[in-house]
Amino acid sequence: MIVETSPGSFAxxxxxxxxxxxxxxxxxxxxxMLNRMPAPSDSLELPxxxxxxxxxxxxxxxxxxxxxxxxxxxxxxxxPDAGLLAGTAVVWxxxxxxxxxxxxxxxLLMISALVLAVQTVIAVSTGYTWMFEFQFxxxxxxxxxxxxKTAPTxxxxxxxxxxxxxxxxxxxxxxxxxxxxxxxxxAGLFLLATLGLGVMMVTEPYKxxxxxxxxxxxxxxxxxxxxxALWFFAVIRRLGLRLHFTAA
Numbered sequence: 698m699i700v701e702t703s704p705g706s707f708a709x710x711x712x713x714x715x716x717x718x719x720x721x722x723x724x725x726x727x728x729x730m731l732n733r734m735p736a737p738s739d740s741l742e743l744p745x746x747x748x749x750x751x752x753x754x755x756x757x758x759x760x761x762x763x764x765x766x767x768x769x770x771x772x773x774x775x776x777p778d779a780g781l782l783a784g785t786a787v788v789w790x791x792x793x794x795x796x797x798x799x800x801x802x803x804x805l806l807m808i809s810a811l812v813l814a815v816q817t818v819i820a821v822s823t824g825y826t827w828m829f830e831f832q833f834x835x836x837x838x839x840x841x842x843x844x845x846k847t848a849p850t851x852x853x854x855x856x857x858x859x860x861x862x863x864x865x866x867x868x869x870x871x872x873x874x875x876x877x878x879x880x881x882x883x884a885g886l887f888l889l890a891t892l893g894l895g896v897m898m899v900t901e902p903y904k905x906x907x908x909x910x911x912x913x914x915x916x917x918x919x920x921x922x923x924x925x926a927l928w929f930f931a932v933i934r935r936l937g938l939r940l941h942f943t944a945a
Contacts, residue, residue, distance in 0.1 A: 764788040834894040841887035848880035855879040
């Protein structure tokens with residue numbers, strides 16, 4: 698059987714084939730941009746050494762040196778109760794002056810004022826000698842509780858003091874655990890001072906107790922500062938951080 702085809706039929710088939718739309722692959726969705734947080738800097742910025750030393754010395758002087766110096770001087774000239782009242786008055790005057798001049802008060806100065814106020818109330822309200830001695834371990838116990846309360850938080854007290862005393866305002870995130878550990882360390886030192894002063898208050902005479910309380914307080918403060926400094930440098934060395942000082 699013979700099937701005849703005409704040229705017209707081939708043309709129609711060719712046109713039908715050409716008119717079919719071609720299948721195109723679906724367009725790929727646009728690539729999403731990942732917004733990454735900037736990586737923390739590998740350096741810690743501190744003020745110029747000369748400014749850093751001056752700022753640290755002044756912070757310690759206004760928080761500890763001036764009130765304690767006033768207390769010692771007035772105690773020798775008048776009486777222990779008068780010395781406590783004078784020291785408390787000085788530290789609160791410093792708070793008022795700082796608030797007026799700078800608009801802010803450092804945590805260290807506020808801590809000194811509150812602790813000294815508690816000690817003054819305890820010692821002056823009764824007039825007994827043993828109550829005057831008792832205010833020393835009570836002051837250290839208050840410091841212990843204050844440090845221990847902030848140690849497990851997001852803002853441990855040592856971190857706040859570092860920002861105020863040495864202007865370490867934006868520390869590396871990896872240093873948070875160090876600040877927590879250092880805060881626990883100071884809480885332990887103040888607890889040790891509380892126990893030691895409590896024992897000496899019972900076993901030692903009045904004048905010897907006053908001398909030993911000063912030695913214990915200064916000694917533990919120096920030990921704590923030294924341990925924290927060595928610990929801090931060991932941590933930043935392990936983390937690969939560098940200290941960078943600003944221009945004068």
